[in-house]
Amino acid sequence: MFDYLIVGAGFAGAVIAERLACAGKKVLVVDKRNHIGGNTYDYYDTAGILVHKYGPHIFHTNSKEVFDYLGKFTEWRPYEHRVLASVDGMLVPIPINLNTLNQLYGLHLNTNEVEAYLQSKAEEITTIRTSEDVVLSTVGKDLYQKFFRGYTKKQWDLDPSELDASVTARIPVRHNRDNRYFTDTYQAMPAQGYTKLFEQLLSHPNIKVMTNTDYKEIEDSIAFKKMIYTGPVDYYFDYCYGKLPYRSIEFQFHTFDMAVFQQTGTINYPNEHPYTRVTEFKYLTGQSHTKTSVVYEYPKAEGDPYYPVPRPENAELYRKYQLLTRALPDVYFTGRLATYKYYNMDQVVAQSLTLFKKIMAQEEISGNAGDSSLPLPSFNGKGS
Ligand code: FAD
Ligand code: UDP
DSSP states (O other), X not given: OEEEEEEOOSHHHHHHHHHHHHTTOOEEEEOSSSSSSGGGOEEEOTTSOEEETTSOOOOXXXXXXXXXXXXXXXXXXXXXXXXXXXXXXXXXEESOOHHHHHHHHTOOOOTTTHHHHHHHHOOOOSXXXXXXXXXXXXXXXXXXXXXXXXXXXXXXXXXXXXXXHHHHTTSOOOSXXXXXXXXXXXXXEETTOHHHHHHHHTOSTTEEEEOSOOHHHHTTXXXXXXXXXXXXXXXXXXXXXXXXXXXXXEEEEEEESSSOOSSSSEEEOSSSSSSSEEEEHHHHHOOOOSSEEEEEEEEESSSSOOEEOOSHHHHHHHHHHHHHHHTOTTEEEOSTTTTTOOOOHHHHHHHHHHHHHXXXXXXXXXXXXXXXXXXXXXXXXXXX
């Protein structure tokens, strides 16, 4: 008898599995894919270059708790991601900052002038509701058209005016010359890659892992007390209220017989191509190799569910499913797909760490708790 059946071996499932296992619980982790790691899964391609199967994953967080927790299972390689956008025949930094404006428009603004410059371009919008409002109200129409409108249309097949403000609000506008994509306190990549990190996370003897298995194939034949579900929430309920929209992507990989393919880790193509961005993995991983591998991202409607689509009608539909989840005291829903939230990796890790504390508190009340005070295992550098 397992204490927990955990559906999904991505960050949401693997973190809660590790925490529960350390607290003395027997857990079974199932994933329908043929590997662990969820969307962060990485592997060596035929040229011997470490690539991310489901698109580039760059780790960044402001949470010391999350960074320290994951640091028990991996060494870190410091890495600050930089992105250029292909606009008007130039490659300019995104997020838009002072360097972007000067390069794009041939200006010589300094840090004291940039705010007034952007204010003179920005549109007055009293209530910021949509992704269009966010951008127009900070940088105005021209930059909106050049950097955001086409990219967003490609990525989501929606106009920015049809998406929640939170989507384009992920990309700040800076008044300084900081070209980094993220400014989080902790920015680093797992030194041996994500899959190795997951091998460590799932290496506890109380954890069994079963891949190539949809949980619906085994849930009636395996004895377990409670479930943690990290797959798409609508699938759990057999789409009883209809399908929640998730956006998918086709990833096209190419290996080139050259050491360096492009100027920086990622180049965004807001307008002129059917793909949104091209990422060269060696920048992210620090690997040395005479060849180089890149991935092109072509957004599409059908396929693996990668992105929840943040807009009011989808939030409404999710709320109906969420009400159903609340009626199931023995099933916990966590992660990007199960809670229909556009979360980064660190947010998913934090969500599962919080869920673990909640479960332990509940078990303490009902007198079931194992040893939740067990220390974290220390990293031994070996895969399982
Ligand atoms: P997932 O990783 O999706 O794991 C869920 C698992 O559940 C999957 O392995 C799936 O196979 C399994 N599953 C689903 N249904 C079933 C079933 N019925 N039975 C058994 N198993 C099932 N975040 C960042 O912080 N930085 C980035 O740079 C970044 N880049 C990204 C780029 C792309 C293209 C995408 C799509 C996402 C990116 N993210 C990034 C987000 C990151 O991938 C997620 O936050 C994180 O992987 C979510 O973890 P999860 O465990 O919730 O979901
Ligand atoms: N975005 C854009 N142009 C860009 C970069 C981002 O319009 O050059 C918008 C687009 O809507 C995108 C969102 O901002 O989906 C979030 O971008 P991010 O890079 O965070 O996307 P992710 O890495 O999650 O795919």
